[in-house]
Amino acid sequence: MVTTRYVVTGLRVPTREDVTAGELLGVDVDGVDDACGSPDYEGSVDNLLIDIAAALPSLMPSDPFYFNAAIEAGLFCNSTEPGCASVRYEVAIERCGEVARLQLSRSGTTLGADIVELDGDGRFDARFELLSLDLPVLFQGAHTIQAMNLRRARVSGVVSEGALEELVIGGANRYEDYLPLVYCDPAICDPGGPIDALFDVMLDPGDASCGGISVGFVATAVMLSGDD
Numbered sequence: 189m190v191t192t193r194y195v196v197t198g199l200r201v202p203t204r205e206d207v208t209a210g211e212l213l214g215v216d217v218d219g220v221d222d223a224c225g226s227p228d229y230e231g232s233v234d235n236l237l238i239d240i241a242a243a244l245p246s247l248m249p250s251d252p253f254y255f256n257a258a259i260e261a262g263l264f265c266n267s268t269e270p271g272c273a274s275v276r277y278e279v280a281i282e283r284c285g286e287v288a289r290l291q292l293s294r295s296g297t298t299l300g301a302d303i304v305e306l307d308g309d310g311r312f313d314a315r316f317e318l319l320s321l322d323l324p325v326l327f328q329g330a331h332t333i334q335a336m337n338l339r340r341a342r343v344s345g346v347v348s349e350g351a352l353e354e355l356v357i358g359g360a361n362r363y364e365d366y367l368p369l370v371y372c373d374p375a376i377c378d379p380g381g382p383i384d385a386l387f388d389v390m391l392d393p394g395d396a397s398c399g400g401i402s403v404g405f406v407a408t409a410v411m412l413s414g415d416d
């Protein structure tokens with residue numbers, strides 16, 4: 189058994205420009221191409237977070253919120269900065285031949301683990317019932333935690349020399365998780381208006397309700413040395 193650890197050095201929501209350019213956008217969360225009347229991206233990829241992130245700045249034009257900038261400022265802040273959470277995401281891969289145990293952790297706390305097969309190119313696809321990322325962001329000038337409780341979560345990528353490539357973290361969460369980001373004074377804006385109709389996942393297929401929003405982040409991760 190050989191265990192290799194990687195630290196996440198970049199995490200962002202794909203953009204509409206990425207869609208146009210045919211870049212990596214996320215994963216297939218539900219196995220359905222057009223659940224809840226919302227068509228998937230090419231390759232059956234589910235990621236409504238692309239549309240939410242694009243809509244958020246319009247809620248408060250005088251103080252627009254840009255999701256990717258907020259992630260960058262919150263996740264990779266200086267530890268001496270007041271309120272900085274100093275969060276570090278790591279991926280550990282314990283490998284035995286073409287089978288591996290993949291573990292995702294947040295500042296030393298295990299978020300989930302799965303046994304995966306590695307194909308000839310080192311590609312993996314780990315699946316989790318729930319991943320609670322609790323993503324640090326900078327919101328209205330203050331460091332806070334954005335709930336990201338991803339159901340039907342997947343972590344996929346390719347093990348390469350010294351890094352994980354094509355790394356994607358995806359899943360589905362509830363509309364309520366976004367309310368702290370979309371709330372504003374009704375006299376100034378329409379709270380949640382641009383995202384009220386954005387549902388594309390049935391979190392509970394038993395009642396056929398569309399209460400889930402698909403999420404996908406693309407990430408970069410580099411190998412850690414034994415001393416890190």
